[in-house]
Amino acid sequence: MTIGSQIAWDDTILPFQLDRSDIRGRVARLDGVLDELLAQHNYPRPIEALVAETALLTALIGQTIKLRWKLSLQVRGDGPARLIATDYYGPSKEGEPAWVRAYASFDADRLDPDAAPFSQIGKGYFAILIDQGSGMVPYQGITPIAGGSLAACAETYFAQSEQLPTRFALGFGRAQEPGQPDHWRAGGVMLQHMPKASPFATGGGSGEGGLLEAQDIVEGEDEENWMRANTLLETVELIELVGPTVQSTDLLVRLFHEEQPRVFDPQPVQFGCTCSADRVRESLSIYSAKDIGHMTTEDGIVTADCQFCGAHYEFDPKTLGFEAEESPGDGE
Template structure:
């Protein structure tokens, strides 16, 4: 049965609170999550972690430029070893951005009824921005926070970027009248406009182990504005975040009408993977014929599966590596 599409599903809406000197984004994900999660048979708590990570990726990724790539990654020593997401900026203005995600986990250590964050151990939250050929990628990391993946992302922005940042999100399985059960997610991101923080050159913050927190980075009027905006955001209800009745613009004006909220053009997003046979061949082009032989199956083929979308590639080993034979016309 077809899931009903709501006009603001799979969009990210940027906004600004002029009085508070705060910028932000509202995201609604529906088809994106369906595209990501239907590729895998994750246990429910793993699905929840991937959904939260995809929502964070949409909220953070909206700021990158055309054709840039944002990657988020969680590395953990818990049952969920890794969650990786990619956000590909639009090729042209007005086109959708693309998001993909997957999780790596130890199935025998995952309790299907466990709280999602109980599956995340010690580790780190990483951000990588690829600006394209001939540009040095940016990478930053921060310790994981056992509270939530959102808290880990907030810690990253405070510690690595020294930008007060707040995420307020909700996600879960939803069933509309006459519809089928599917995942939906909605969230709001607040971020104080960049400026010199009072702790920019200090030693440590108020977080565990001296980690900087958002409240460490604002003082005076900025602290008052930041706290007020966060109190207003806390009043957002779950149905306002993901339900069909309240649009993102209505939500923003309900929450922040006294803050001179300014709304910009929404960015559409969709599920999308960049894997291809050409990319597989390129990744194997550094190997010799002898190396390729070690990757060859008993059936005499080299196979590869995309972790993100599940695409399966079946290739002739003679056409792979730097000693490859040129495929015959009409062949591989």
């Protein structure tokens, strides 16, 4: 196995369909993109793990959105891990890579380095927001934090908000290959039953707090197919999920060869951020000159730092807000 052949399936999302079962899915592998994403910050290990899991879920879910759309995933809780936020930007053109970015907000004094990462979230909610672009109303769905993992939260979200049976198998962590420094790797498989003409589940479900789960929204032959595919997915091993020696197509054959897997074109993914000086100016345009004055440093400038990529911006306060005295180009 050569490094070049690893790159062929690292940092990609491979869509597939199980023709026998009427189930679709994705296989995601994040290697360099996850390392670059986490390198923007200096998070404690539990927070790194939560960001890695959320980024992997975002990549798996986001691959279904259209070109130029944006999918955001947010996890908010009352525990030490207050916020995990990730964005997936659909490519601007066919064949171009999608972008993923992420950041976390946490209370370092309350964080327990020895506790399970998911337990650091506490009570809160898991939300997905889809932005379809200018002039369109964003879509948002929310479900409570429940189930023992972020993957379980995502499964509950799809059962509750979309009534789509969904299952995730995720693997992530630091890995070290011979002669290479340790680095982050992540891989996962997402299964989702093809949508029906109309959902039929009503009332409470069998999940935590009466939430709907996948088994509550399938019946008959669909239930048999769903349970069979899930049983096969449960045989996957961590090394198969994260690689690097098992490529995505081989993994599908190992798991689902009897389900007639059919693959589609893979989607490359990379770390990327959309921040810019113009976007910061736009976000500050709602403030008065008095408000801008409160933001101005002793050196007479207004500064802003991107929480996702760490980019640092400095502005002349006279060029900011809706009472700006000068345009950005004046005096240059």
